[in-house]
Amino acid sequence: MKEKLGKILGNIWEFIKNISIPDIIFVVVIFILMVMPNTKFDKSEYDYVEKRPLATLPKLFNNGQVNKEFGKQFESFYNDRFRKRSVCIDRNLAIRGFINGRKENSIEMEGLDNWIFYKGDNSVANYQNKTLFSDVELLKIKHNLEILNSWCNKNKIKLIVIIPPDKNRIYGEYYPKNIKKVNPKSRAELLKEYLDENSDIEIIYPVEQMYKRKKMDNEPLYYYTDTHWTPSGSYIAYNEIFKQIKQKYPYVQQVDYNKLHVKRMTFKEKFGRFGDGAINLKTKDSDFAYLFYDNPTNGYNLKRYNLKIGIIGDSFSNELSGWLNRSFNTQHYWYNEKIELFDDFSMKMWEDKILSYKPDVLVVEFLERYAYKLLDLYKD
Numbered sequence: 001m002k003e004k005l006g007k008i009l010g011n012i013w014e015f016i017k018n019i020s021i022p023d024i025i026f027v028v029v030i031f032i033l034m035v036m037p038n039t040k041f042d043k044s045e046y047d048y049v050e051k052r053p054l055a056t057l058p059k060l061f062n063n064g065q066v067n068k069e070f071g072k073q074f075e076s077f078y079n080d081r082f083r084k085r086s087v088c089i090d091r092n093l094a095i096r097g098f099i100n101g102r103k104e105n106s107i108e109m110e111g112l113d114n115w116i117f118y119k120g121d122n123s124v125a126n127y128q129n130k131t132l133f134s135d136v137e138l139l140k141i142k143h144n145l146e147i148l149n150s151w152c153n154k155n156k157i158k159l160i161v162i163i164p165p166d167k168n169r170i171y172g173e174y175y176p177k178n179i180k181k182v183n184p185k186s187r188a189e190l191l192k193e194y195l196d197e198n199s200d201i202e203i204i205y206p207v208e209q210m211y212k213r214k215k216m217d218n219e220p221l222y223y224y225t226d227t228h229w230t231p232s233g234s235y236i237a238y239n240e241i242f243k244q245i246k247q248k249y250p251y252v253q254q255v256d257y258n259k260l261h262v263k264r265m266t267f268k269e270k271f272g273r274f275g276d277g278a279i280n281l282k283t284k285d286s287d288f289a290y291l292f293y294d295n296p297t298n299g300y301n302l303k304r305y306n307l308k309i310g311i312i313g314d315s316f317s318n319e320l321s322g323w324l325n326r327s328f329n330t331q332h333y334w335y336n337e338k339i340e341l342f343d344d345f346s347m348k349m350w351e352d353k354i355l356s357y358k359p360d361v362l363v364v365e366f367l368e369r370y371a372y373k374l375l376d377l378y379k380d
Helices: 002-018 021-038 070-081 085-100 123-127 135-154 187-198 207-214 231-248 267-271 276-281 316-324 339-343 351-357 368-376
Strands: 108-110 116-118 158-162 260-265 290-296 308-313 329-334 361-365
Touching: 108 276, 116 276, 123 368, 135 158, 135 187, 135 368, 158 231, 187 368, 207 231, 231 290, 231 316, 231 361, 260 267, 267 290, 308 316, 308 351, 316 329, 316 361
Parallel strands: 158 361, 308 329, 308 361
Antiparallel strands: 108 116, 260 290
């Protein structure tokens, strides 16, 4: 027995002596790379960048039976939670960005001519028109909007629904050229066409109006280094909302932005920080001075009407409420002020607040990449 053990140890020693130092280093590095991701798992419940709950550890048995989906569910769990996941993603994107000659991470990417585009919330796939609404989903959205419109009519409120276009929809010419569209029309565009043909509810999706405004001059409708629209961009949406308000209140007149004092400021001069895109990419901000609108010029009577406007919306409705507040008494509610309000959005949670304010007009705003939330207006 001792002779066999000695022979085995001798063979192992001879094998070790024949291994080169680079081979040993290579094996150790591979071992570390395999082990390190498993030393600590992310215990978070929610990914605030991707705006979705992280996969949970699945059970091998459910109700006394083998879980046939365990393999797929565990893969999702592992992919969501292995150690340094976000670092690995960012490093991979940084390498890809270097190869493509532009900066990129999991949140933002650099386009042409200093434009920076937001990548979160499935924005790239939405730009490519990959995720379209099915016929069942279109019918569901129509049903939800009709329920909401009926509730508004019952409470003597005019409903207006607006979908602001994503920045990449309006300035796609500055998007990375390797990202191609797979369908000619967006889901928001197809939704508007469907409602125009099958419902009395008219949603505002001001893509054509923004394209037309782009051709007039070089004033950006969205910030170069931030995902949001500029005051010039949001004014277009304000103008379209006003057209619908005038259907019920024909005496109202919108603000003429040409008769307001203007001041040009960079993003940092106005907001005291860089745009979100520049911050997330750790790059310098654009030095472009945007138009910001102030008080009326001499002789211009800025009318403020005795109507109350309620707005439920995301961060794009902030600039919109600024324009509407010049003409009306406006109450603004942020549906993604808290992440749980975004994830579990339902109109039921807002009804009491809306009725306590008693608006004459209710504006419901969903940014294009959030248009799928229209499926959640009312739960089954």
